Amino acid sequence: MMAFFKSICFSVAIAAIIILSLSVVNGSKRKADQDTDIANQPAQKKPRLVDSCISDNDTTVPPSPKNGDGVQTIMQSVSLQDFDAYLSEYIGNSTNLALLLDYDGTLTPIVSHPDLATLPVETKNVLQTLAKMPNVYIAIISGRGLDDVKNKVGIDGLTYAGNSGLEILFPNGTNYVHPLPNEYREKVTELLKCLQDRVCKHGAWVENKGTILTFHYRKVPEDLRAKLVSEAQRFIEVAGLKVMEAHCALEAKPYVDWNKGKAALHILDKAFGRDWRKKHIRIIFVGDDVVDEDAMKALKGTAVTFRVDASNIVETSAEHRLPDIDSVLNMLKWVARHCDKRELREDSVENLSDG
Incomplete structure:
Protein backbone atom coordinates (compact mmCIF):
# COMPACT_ATOMS: atom_id res chain seq x y z
CA MET A 1 0.00 0.00 0.00
CA MET A 2 2.78 2.37 0.90
CA ALA A 3 4.58 1.58 -2.34
CA PHE A 4 1.43 2.30 -4.32
CA PHE A 5 0.96 5.66 -2.60
CA LYS A 6 4.60 6.66 -3.32
CA SER A 7 4.10 5.70 -6.95
CA ILE A 8 1.05 7.99 -7.26
CA CYS A 9 2.87 10.90 -5.62
CA PHE A 10 5.83 10.41 -7.94
CA SER A 11 3.50 10.44 -10.99
CA VAL A 12 1.78 13.63 -9.83
CA ALA A 13 5.13 15.33 -9.32
CA ILE A 14 6.28 14.34 -12.81
CA ALA A 15 3.01 15.67 -14.30
CA ALA A 16 3.40 18.98 -12.43
CA ILE A 17 6.94 19.40 -13.75
CA ILE A 18 5.76 18.71 -17.32
CA ILE A 19 2.89 21.25 -17.02
CA LEU A 20 5.22 23.90 -15.54
CA SER A 21 7.73 23.33 -18.34
CA LEU A 22 5.04 23.66 -20.99
CA SER A 23 3.83 26.90 -19.32
CA VAL A 24 7.31 28.41 -19.36
CA VAL A 25 7.84 27.43 -23.00
CA ASN A 26 4.46 28.85 -24.07
CA GLY A 27 5.06 32.02 -22.07
CA SER A 28 8.43 32.53 -23.70
CA LYS A 29 6.88 31.93 -27.11
CA ARG A 30 4.14 34.52 -26.43
CA LYS A 31 6.74 37.02 -25.26
CA ALA A 32 8.82 36.40 -28.38
CA ASP A 33 5.74 36.81 -30.57
CA GLN A 34 4.86 40.09 -28.84
CA ASP A 35 8.40 41.39 -29.30
CA THR A 36 8.25 40.42 -32.97
CA ASP A 37 4.91 42.22 -33.38
CA ILE A 38 6.27 45.36 -31.74
CA ALA A 39 9.41 45.24 -33.83
CA ASN A 40 7.35 44.88 -36.99
CA GLN A 41 5.13 47.88 -36.18
CA PRO A 42 6.02 51.03 -38.13
CA ALA A 43 7.72 53.75 -36.08
CA GLN A 44 5.43 56.57 -35.01
CA LYS A 45 5.97 59.59 -37.18
CA LYS A 46 6.25 62.99 -35.62
CA PRO A 47 3.22 65.08 -36.65
CA ARG A 48 4.03 67.60 -39.33
CA LEU A 49 2.62 71.09 -39.28
CA VAL A 50 0.06 70.18 -41.94
CA ASP A 51 -1.15 67.27 -39.78
CA SER A 52 -1.47 69.24 -36.55
CA CYS A 53 -3.95 71.95 -37.56
CA ILE A 54 -7.03 72.23 -35.41
CA SER A 55 -10.52 71.83 -36.84
CA ASP A 56 -12.61 74.77 -37.99
CA ASN A 57 -14.73 74.65 -34.83
CA ASP A 58 -11.85 74.21 -32.41
CA THR A 59 -10.78 77.38 -30.62
CA THR A 60 -8.05 75.91 -28.45
CA VAL A 61 -4.42 76.79 -28.84
CA PRO A 62 -2.68 74.37 -31.25
CA PRO A 63 0.41 72.34 -30.31
CA SER A 64 3.56 74.37 -29.83
CA PRO A 65 5.93 74.42 -32.81
CA LYS A 66 9.67 73.98 -32.28
CA ASN A 67 11.91 76.99 -31.97
CA GLY A 68 15.01 75.16 -33.20
CA ASP A 69 16.96 75.50 -29.94
CA GLY A 70 16.32 71.90 -28.92
CA VAL A 71 15.50 73.19 -25.44
CA GLN A 72 12.65 71.34 -23.79
CA THR A 73 11.16 73.08 -20.77
CA ILE A 74 8.57 71.63 -18.42
CA MET A 75 6.45 74.52 -17.21
CA GLN A 76 3.36 74.37 -15.04
CA SER A 77 0.49 76.70 -15.85
CA VAL A 78 0.35 79.92 -13.84
CA SER A 79 -2.39 80.74 -11.34
CA LEU A 80 -3.43 84.03 -9.71
CA GLN A 81 -1.46 83.00 -6.63
CA ASP A 82 1.62 82.63 -8.83
CA PHE A 83 1.12 86.17 -10.15
CA ASP A 84 1.05 87.37 -6.55
CA ALA A 85 4.23 85.44 -5.82
CA TYR A 86 6.54 86.85 -8.49
CA LEU A 87 4.83 89.56 -10.57
CA SER A 88 3.94 91.64 -7.52
CA GLU A 89 7.57 91.94 -6.50
CA TYR A 90 8.74 92.31 -10.10
CA ILE A 91 6.40 95.18 -11.01
CA GLY A 92 6.66 96.90 -7.64
CA ASN A 93 4.85 100.07 -6.66
CA SER A 94 6.60 102.88 -8.52
CA THR A 95 7.85 101.59 -11.86
CA ASN A 96 7.02 101.99 -15.53
CA LEU A 97 5.40 98.89 -16.95
CA ALA A 98 5.49 97.82 -20.61
CA LEU A 99 3.05 95.15 -21.82
CA LEU A 100 4.11 93.68 -25.19
CA LEU A 101 1.40 91.36 -26.48
CA ASP A 102 0.79 89.19 -29.52
CA TYR A 103 -2.77 89.13 -30.94
CA ASP A 104 -3.85 85.82 -32.53
CA GLY A 105 -3.62 82.92 -30.10
CA THR A 106 -2.73 85.28 -27.25
CA LEU A 107 -5.54 87.83 -26.93
CA THR A 108 -7.91 85.95 -29.24
CA PRO A 109 -8.39 82.24 -30.01
CA ILE A 110 -7.06 80.65 -33.19
CA VAL A 111 -10.04 80.43 -35.54
CA SER A 112 -10.83 79.12 -39.02
CA HIS A 113 -10.39 82.51 -40.74
CA PRO A 114 -8.40 85.61 -39.66
CA ASP A 115 -11.46 87.83 -40.03
CA LEU A 116 -13.22 85.82 -37.29
CA ALA A 117 -10.54 86.50 -34.66
CA THR A 118 -12.43 89.15 -32.70
CA LEU A 119 -11.02 90.59 -29.49
CA PRO A 120 -13.24 89.42 -26.59
CA VAL A 121 -15.16 92.27 -24.96
CA GLU A 122 -13.76 91.54 -21.50
CA THR A 123 -10.19 91.53 -22.80
CA LYS A 124 -10.74 94.82 -24.62
CA ASN A 125 -12.19 96.40 -21.46
CA VAL A 126 -9.16 95.39 -19.41
CA LEU A 127 -6.76 96.72 -22.06
CA GLN A 128 -8.66 100.01 -22.17
CA THR A 129 -8.41 100.28 -18.38
CA LEU A 130 -4.67 99.61 -18.49
CA ALA A 131 -4.15 102.05 -21.37
CA LYS A 132 -5.58 104.88 -19.24
CA MET A 133 -3.27 104.18 -16.31
CA PRO A 134 -0.15 106.30 -15.88
CA ASN A 135 3.17 104.51 -16.24
CA VAL A 136 1.59 101.65 -18.23
CA TYR A 137 2.65 101.27 -21.86
CA ILE A 138 1.00 98.73 -24.20
CA ALA A 139 2.19 97.48 -27.59
CA ILE A 140 0.45 94.90 -29.77
CA ILE A 141 3.04 93.11 -31.94
CA SER A 142 1.26 90.97 -34.52
CA GLY A 143 1.88 89.06 -37.72
CA ARG A 144 -1.20 90.75 -39.15
CA GLY A 145 -1.01 93.82 -41.36
CA LEU A 146 -0.71 97.08 -39.43
CA ASP A 147 -4.15 98.46 -40.31
CA ASP A 148 -5.73 95.07 -39.68
CA VAL A 149 -4.43 94.64 -36.13
CA LYS A 150 -5.13 98.29 -35.28
CA ASN A 151 -8.74 97.95 -36.40
CA LYS A 152 -9.13 94.59 -34.63
CA VAL A 153 -7.99 95.99 -31.27
CA GLY A 154 -9.43 99.47 -31.73
CA ILE A 155 -7.97 101.12 -28.62
CA ASP A 156 -6.38 104.58 -28.71
CA GLY A 157 -3.07 105.24 -27.03
CA LEU A 158 -1.48 101.87 -27.90
CA THR A 159 1.50 101.09 -30.12
CA TYR A 160 0.61 98.78 -33.01
CA ALA A 161 3.23 96.71 -34.82
CA GLY A 162 2.10 94.86 -37.95
CA ASN A 163 3.79 92.24 -40.12
CA SER A 164 5.87 91.10 -37.12
CA GLY A 165 7.19 94.63 -36.64
CA LEU A 166 8.03 95.59 -40.22
CA GLU A 167 5.51 98.40 -39.76
CA ILE A 168 4.95 100.20 -36.45
CA LEU A 169 2.48 102.96 -35.53
CA PHE A 170 3.20 104.85 -32.29
CA PRO A 171 0.58 106.63 -30.14
CA ASN A 172 1.84 110.06 -31.21
CA GLY A 173 1.09 109.21 -34.87
CA THR A 174 4.65 108.59 -36.01
CA ASN A 175 5.37 105.53 -38.16
CA TYR A 176 8.27 103.17 -38.59
CA VAL A 177 8.56 101.13 -41.78
CA HIS A 178 11.50 98.78 -42.09
CA PRO A 179 13.33 99.43 -45.37
CA LEU A 180 12.93 96.71 -47.99
CA PRO A 181 14.83 96.09 -51.24
CA ASN A 182 13.39 97.92 -54.24
CA GLU A 183 12.81 94.69 -56.15
CA PRO A 254 11.61 89.24 -47.20
CA TYR A 255 15.13 88.17 -46.25
CA VAL A 256 15.73 91.13 -43.93
CA ASP A 257 17.48 91.30 -40.58
CA TRP A 258 14.29 92.10 -38.70
CA ASN A 259 11.88 90.13 -36.52
CA LYS A 260 9.57 90.49 -33.51
CA GLY A 261 12.55 90.60 -31.18
CA LYS A 262 14.18 93.56 -32.87
CA ALA A 263 10.80 95.23 -33.24
CA ALA A 264 10.20 94.89 -29.49
CA LEU A 265 13.58 96.47 -28.71
CA HIS A 266 12.88 99.30 -31.18
CA ILE A 267 9.50 99.96 -29.52
CA LEU A 268 11.11 100.11 -26.07
CA ASP A 269 13.79 102.49 -27.39
CA LYS A 270 11.10 104.84 -28.70
CA ALA A 271 8.92 104.59 -25.60
CA PHE A 272 11.55 104.95 -22.87
CA GLY A 273 14.73 106.09 -24.60
CA ARG A 274 17.73 104.06 -25.73
CA ASP A 275 18.95 103.84 -22.14
CA TRP A 276 15.75 102.14 -20.95
CA ARG A 277 17.75 99.18 -19.61
CA LYS A 278 19.27 101.50 -17.01
CA LYS A 279 15.88 102.79 -15.95
CA HIS A 280 13.35 101.16 -13.64
CA ILE A 281 11.31 99.62 -16.50
CA ARG A 282 9.38 96.41 -16.03
CA ILE A 283 8.45 94.45 -19.16
CA ILE A 284 5.98 91.60 -19.74
CA PHE A 285 5.88 89.84 -23.11
CA VAL A 286 3.22 87.29 -24.08
CA GLY A 287 3.09 85.27 -27.32
CA ASP A 288 2.00 81.85 -28.57
CA ASP A 289 3.82 81.18 -31.84
CA VAL A 290 7.29 80.33 -33.10
CA VAL A 291 7.74 83.89 -34.42
CA ASP A 292 7.24 85.16 -30.85
CA GLU A 293 10.32 83.24 -29.77
CA ASP A 294 12.52 85.94 -31.34
CA ALA A 295 11.11 88.47 -28.89
CA MET A 296 11.45 86.07 -25.96
CA LYS A 297 15.13 85.60 -26.79
CA ALA A 298 15.78 89.32 -27.32
CA LEU A 299 14.13 90.21 -23.99
CA LYS A 300 15.78 87.43 -21.97
CA GLY A 301 17.07 88.82 -18.69
CA THR A 302 15.16 92.09 -19.05
CA ALA A 303 11.52 90.93 -19.07
CA VAL A 304 9.06 88.36 -17.76
CA THR A 305 8.05 86.26 -20.77
CA PHE A 306 5.06 83.95 -21.20
CA ARG A 307 4.41 81.31 -23.87
CA VAL A 308 0.71 80.60 -24.44
CA ASP A 309 0.53 76.85 -24.96
CA ALA A 310 -1.77 74.06 -23.85
CA SER A 311 1.12 71.62 -23.38
CA ASN A 312 3.29 71.70 -20.29
CA ILE A 313 6.27 70.53 -22.34
CA VAL A 314 7.14 73.45 -24.57
CA GLU A 315 10.28 74.08 -26.57
CA THR A 316 10.56 77.76 -25.82
CA SER A 317 12.73 80.60 -24.58
CA ALA A 318 9.90 81.88 -22.38
CA GLU A 319 10.16 81.70 -18.59
CA HIS A 320 6.55 80.78 -17.88
CA ARG A 321 3.53 79.17 -19.52
CA LEU A 322 -0.06 80.31 -19.82
CA PRO A 323 -2.30 77.46 -21.04
CA ASP A 324 -4.87 79.51 -22.97
CA ILE A 325 -6.21 82.98 -23.73
CA ASP A 326 -8.35 82.91 -20.57
CA SER A 327 -5.15 82.71 -18.54
CA VAL A 328 -3.78 85.70 -20.46
CA LEU A 329 -6.94 87.61 -19.57
CA ASN A 330 -6.52 86.65 -15.90
CA MET A 331 -2.94 87.92 -15.98
CA LEU A 332 -4.06 91.24 -17.50
CA LYS A 333 -6.78 91.54 -14.84
CA TRP A 334 -4.21 90.91 -12.14
CA VAL A 335 -1.92 93.59 -13.59
CA ALA A 336 -4.82 96.07 -13.74
CA ARG A 337 -5.73 95.41 -10.09
CA HIS A 338 -2.10 95.67 -9.00
CA CYS A 339 -1.57 98.95 -10.86
CA ASP A 340 -4.86 100.33 -9.51
CA LYS A 341 -3.75 99.60 -5.93
CA ARG A 342 -0.39 101.16 -6.74
CA GLU A 343 -2.10 104.36 -7.88
CA LEU A 344 -4.20 104.46 -4.73
CA ARG A 345 -1.09 104.11 -2.58
CA GLU A 346 0.67 106.89 -4.54
CA ASP A 347 -2.38 109.18 -4.14
CA SER A 348 -2.39 108.53 -0.40
CA VAL A 349 1.28 109.41 -0.11
CA GLU A 350 0.75 112.63 -2.11
CA ASN A 351 -2.24 113.63 0.05
CA LEU A 352 -0.23 113.06 3.20
CA SER A 353 2.68 115.13 1.84
CA ASP A 354 0.27 117.93 0.83
CA GLY A 355 -1.04 118.06 4.37
Missing part, protein backbone atom coordinates in the same frame (compact mmCIF):
# COMPACT_ATOMS: atom_id res chain seq x y z
CA TYR A 184 10.87 93.14 -53.27
CA ARG A 185 7.51 94.69 -54.18
CA GLU A 186 7.76 93.27 -57.67
CA LYS A 187 8.60 89.83 -56.27
CA VAL A 188 5.55 89.95 -54.00
CA THR A 189 3.25 90.90 -56.87
CA GLU A 190 4.52 88.05 -59.05
CA LEU A 191 4.38 85.52 -56.22
CA LEU A 192 0.84 86.55 -55.32
CA LYS A 193 -0.36 85.83 -58.85
CA CYS A 194 1.57 82.54 -58.96
CA LEU A 195 0.09 81.27 -55.69
CA GLN A 196 -3.41 82.34 -56.68
CA ASP A 197 -3.15 80.56 -60.03
CA ARG A 198 -1.38 77.38 -58.89
CA VAL A 199 -2.24 76.48 -55.29
CA CYS A 200 -5.33 78.44 -54.28
CA LYS A 201 -7.67 75.46 -54.46
CA HIS A 202 -9.40 72.95 -52.17
CA GLY A 203 -10.10 75.79 -49.73
CA ALA A 204 -6.59 77.31 -49.70
CA TRP A 205 -6.20 81.07 -50.19
CA VAL A 206 -3.58 83.82 -50.05
CA GLU A 207 -3.75 86.84 -47.75
CA ASN A 208 -1.92 89.93 -49.02
CA LYS A 209 -0.57 91.90 -46.03
CA GLY A 210 1.37 94.34 -48.16
CA THR A 211 4.91 93.38 -47.15
CA ILE A 212 4.04 89.74 -46.36
CA LEU A 213 1.97 87.11 -48.16
CA THR A 214 0.30 84.37 -46.12
CA PHE A 215 -0.83 81.11 -47.70
CA HIS A 216 -3.70 79.71 -45.58
CA TYR A 217 -4.47 76.00 -45.87
CA ARG A 218 -6.63 75.27 -42.80
CA LYS A 219 -9.68 74.36 -44.89
CA VAL A 220 -7.78 72.03 -47.24
CA PRO A 221 -8.74 68.34 -46.70
CA GLU A 222 -6.02 66.55 -44.76
CA ASP A 223 -5.23 64.07 -47.53
CA LEU A 224 -4.46 66.96 -49.91
CA ARG A 225 -2.58 69.27 -47.56
CA ALA A 226 0.95 67.89 -47.72
CA LYS A 227 1.23 68.11 -51.51
CA LEU A 228 -0.35 71.57 -51.71
CA VAL A 229 1.79 73.00 -48.89
CA SER A 230 4.92 71.55 -50.49
CA GLU A 231 4.07 73.22 -53.81
CA ALA A 232 3.36 76.57 -52.13
CA GLN A 233 6.63 76.40 -50.24
CA ARG A 234 8.53 75.69 -53.45
CA PHE A 235 6.97 78.68 -55.23
CA ILE A 236 7.87 80.96 -52.29
CA GLU A 237 11.47 79.76 -52.28
CA VAL A 238 11.81 80.07 -56.07
CA ALA A 239 10.59 83.67 -55.77
CA GLY A 240 13.52 84.36 -53.44
CA LEU A 241 11.45 84.92 -50.30
CA LYS A 242 11.75 83.41 -46.84
CA VAL A 243 9.24 80.73 -45.78
CA MET A 244 7.92 80.94 -42.21
CA GLU A 245 5.48 78.45 -40.68
CA ALA A 246 2.47 79.77 -38.78
CA HIS A 247 -0.86 78.30 -37.60
CA CYS A 248 -1.97 76.24 -40.61
CA ALA A 249 -0.28 78.75 -42.89
CA LEU A 250 2.96 79.55 -44.71
CA GLU A 251 4.24 83.11 -44.72
CA ALA A 252 6.38 84.58 -47.48
CA LYS A 253 8.68 87.20 -45.96
